[in-house]
Amino acid sequence: MSAQVNSETLNQQGPGTLEQVCVVHALKPDRGIGVTAIDKRAVAGPVKVTKVGLYADVQADRVHHGGHDQAIYAYSSAEAQRWAGELDREIPGGFFGENLRVAGVETSDAIVGERWRIGGDVVVEVTLPRTPCSTFARHMGEDDWVSRFTERGDVGCYLRVVRVGKVRAGDAIVVVSRPAHGVSVRDVFMGPTPVQARAMLEDQAATGVPLPEKILKKLRQLGFTD
Incomplete structure (x- = not known):
């Protein structure tokens, strides 16, 4: 197997924090797809996490959203605050359609395949970047x-x-493992370099842990795989 960064090293700066848990407030009309579930808002109390997402949350467009590799969407409060300042408007938890608003842990710069423990029970794995669409723009x-x-x-x-x-x-968020390939969600979104693509594929071969199908498809489109 490829090397994993030691969990003690990962958390020298302390755990992150789950600031808000958000689920769909109401389906919103959207001329592009009929309705959208992008209008998510923070809820109080514990929320059940299943293999396909948060209890009481939905995805109106199941072609592009949802499934096991996109069960939950997380966004950083620091990144939301930058947008709030630039746009001169509030960006409350859930406004970008995220389920988890988090602090003290990377989201866009999280490494593909790293795992977080949230609270005492839940473990999640970073898979994919969010791709902005016309529904998001509207x-x-x-x-x-x-x-x-x-x-x-x-x-x-x-x-x-x-x-x-x-x-x-x-809840505390602790990064418990991180693949050694070092390729971030942002790298995948912007387009991985040949070196980054090779590192991900070598890690997949060494560990036997498959990359998300959407990443493999992107690597094929870029000519990095057969």
Whole structure:
């Protein structure tokens, strides 16, 4: 197997924090796909985490959202605050469609395949970047939102649920393992280099842990795999 960064080293700066847990508030009309579940808002109390996401949450567009590799979407409060300052508007938890608003742990710069323990029970694995779409742009009501969001690259990360349980606001988030390939969600979103692609593929071969299918598809499109 490829090397894993020691968990004690990963957490020298202390654990992160789950600031808000968010689920769909109401399905919102969207002229592009009919309705969207992007309108998520923070809820109080513990929320059950299943293999396909948070209890009481939904995805209206199941072609592009949901499934095991996109069960949960996490976004950093620091990145949301940068957008709030730039746009001169509040970006409350869930406004970007995220399920988890987190602090003290990377989302866009999380390493693909790293695992977090949230609270005492739940373990999740970082899988994919979020790709901005026209529904997101209409929800934001901002000019050129897709291109602005893309250029910034603060896309947050999707998570696969490894161990189910319950989470609640205030839970600690601890990075418990991290693949040695070092390729981040942002790297995948922006387009991995040949060196990064090779590192991910070699890690997959060494560990037997498959990369998310969407990453493999992207690597094939870029000519990095047969």
